[in-house]
Amino acid sequence: MALARFFERVFRAAGRALVVSRETLETALGSQVVAVQCGAACAAEGNARWIAELLVNLLVRLYPRLAIASELPDVREHLIGIAKSINPAVDVEDATGATVTVVVGSEESSHPNTIYARADGWVARVLFQPSRSPLGPANPYAAAAAAALAAAEVFRRVFRDRLPTQQEPREVSLSLLDFSEEAGAEEPLGPADVGQVVMAGLGAVGNGALWAMGRHASLTGEVWLVDHETVELSNLQRYVLAADSDERAAKVDLADAALRHTGLRRYLCRETLESFAERFREGFTLPTVCVSVDNVPSRRAVQALLPRLVLNGWTGDMSLGASWHEFDREAACLSCLYHPNGPRPSQTDMVAEALGLDPERAGKLWINAEAPEPEELVQMEKHLGLKPGDLSGWRGKPLGDIYTGVICGSVRLDVQGLGRVEVVPLAHQSVLAGALMAAELVKRSTPSLGARSQHQVLTVWEDVLRRPPPAGRWLRDRSREPGCICGDKVYQEVYQRKWRTVATPGDMAPR
Known part of the structure; x- marks a missing residue:
């Protein structure tokens, strides 16, 4: 299994919803193959191709094993190229072993766990049965929404047994024009x-x-x-x-x-x-x-x-x-x-509390965009439950950069001192x-x-x-x-x- 280089960040995004450890998530992902099956409509610029491109883009950022199926070799190679540009080590496999399949571009699938993603004008759809209706006008906003909604449905199906809240799947037809089900479905997107x-x-x-x-x-x-x-x-x-x-x-x-x-x-x-x-x-x-x-x-x-x-x-x-x-x-x-609503701590107070610094000292460093002393980095490491030297790469950098990077999640650190898994979308x-x-x-x-x-x-x-x-x-x-x-x-x-x-x-x- 070929995990992406940014897998630690993936864990921080999925781990909270799934209530799993890093090792458990890694094992769970290793047992999944998510397939994207592309029909003839994916060959031309428009909704089907856009959905397929963005869906692969989204899926490969979480799943290390994908199957990309199409009778059109150029389409398949194009989508594989997108996947490998994001995670060069991704495993691209045969669709016969897929856990869940997403169909884009009017093809039907015999796979028992299949989702159909499409967009018609302003309407994004995720269906559980193939639609016989002609594809609607091109609209990249609805196409992007359809890809995201399909990826969300894939996530809930792949991890259904691990999600604390169980709800039945629901088909979606969502108009981005007014958030009804069908408004603008036949309307071309003009200038x-x-x-x-x-x-x-x-x-x-x-x-x-x-x-x-x-x-x-x-x-x-x-x-x-x-x-x-x-x-x-x-x-x-x-x-x-x-x-x-x-x-x-x-x-x-x-x-x-x-x-x-x-x-x-x-x-x-x-x-x-x-x-x-x-x-x-x-x-x-x-x-x-x-x-x-x-x-x-x-x-x-x-x-x-x-x-x-x-x-x-x-x-x-x-x-x-x-x-x-x-x-x-x-x-x-x-x-x-x-x-x-009501009294709130100041920004510098929040920084001081998060990093374990004296509030007055944190305020001075923050306002003057100054770097903490080496011994203060050691103090932060102890407060956050990090290993000695984990923050050594931040020497000489302003306190604001450290706070944004460590607390707001730009770096790969297990911040035990926060007492929670970092919330990352x-x-x-x-x-x-x-x-x-x-x-x-x-x-x-x-x-x-x-x-x-x-x-x-x-x-x-x-x-x-x-x-x-x-x-x-x-x-x-x-x-x-x-x-x-x-x-x-x-x-x-x-x-x-x-x-x-x-x-x-x-x-x-x-x-």
Whole structure:
């Protein structure tokens, strides 16, 4: 069995839902062969091919043994190439030994444990019987959702006996247009001009959004790609834009490459969101922000910049969702979703508690972006239950980098001192959140689509790993949070004044 180099991260993602040890998970995966069976429709660009490509991309990040079956040799070799680019050591086997089979592209399967994944226009489907209906219009947002939903169903079937919560499987037909079952199923995806958009955070959720956007050839506008980080080994567990060879690549470069076949004009900003916002000396003037950063303060900061429209994609403790926000609507703004209720510890207090440092010392190191002393690294190792020398690679690095890397999970460490298994989303969880966010961007930027879309601001799937998708219960109304900035008269006046006349920023050169 050929485990991926990033398997430790896989364990942190799956281990909590399955309540298993690393060794148990390794054994369980070694007994599974997941098959993708591709029909003739996978030969041409469109939904079937996109679903097959993304499904293999997702599956190989978890399962070390795959079977890829197609009567079209070029299709099979193409998909094997995708799998091996992500995990070069993956075992590609014969489909006859498959545990579960996913059929894409109108083929039927005699395998007793089969899932059929397809997309028709705006509708993503996971079915348990083959459909005789002609395939619907191409739509990469629905195709991405269909692949993620199929991967989620595979996970629940493969690990059914290990999941604490047992629920019967459920077929899914989900319209990304309004979250009914069939809206937009026969509707072609037309050109869309998203205007000026900031993509803030190009991690796993951002990867999912960009994957779908990159296959919308008639997508136009300007996009600012904002992220200061590079791809780490651990990111490969769920970054669908990244192959094994992309370790240490700049995230903005991967994002740029993903959008090269669209009509979007790209601005690459390898910096933090806060640094990017400081460019706008006279006030932030870009109208739309898609945010999928990995921390609450930055999400609240996005809303405080008062863009006209905010799209939010997120994953949580085995959950996922997306939301859209216009500051002057009588509904929750983005900051409402993350509004603190009651006293909360400061960021530096949380850092100090997590790493076992004196709060005053942690505050000084954090604010000044300084590196802890060697003896303080030893102190952290003892607090976290690590072996001596586990943090030696962090010598000379700022405390903020250490906290993000160790506590937020960018490094392969068994952090016993936290008293829990680190919560890391699986790849399909992040991709679906990204696809939902990208679909909202297109809908809210296109008046004819926006008029037919849901009025609720929040889309949520709870307990993604253990429960099937929420039949008819994706949408949530969310009212404003008392004390939030959206109820502040001054903020509302600034927002109204800002969007009566807007100057186009001219201090950033496009790529």
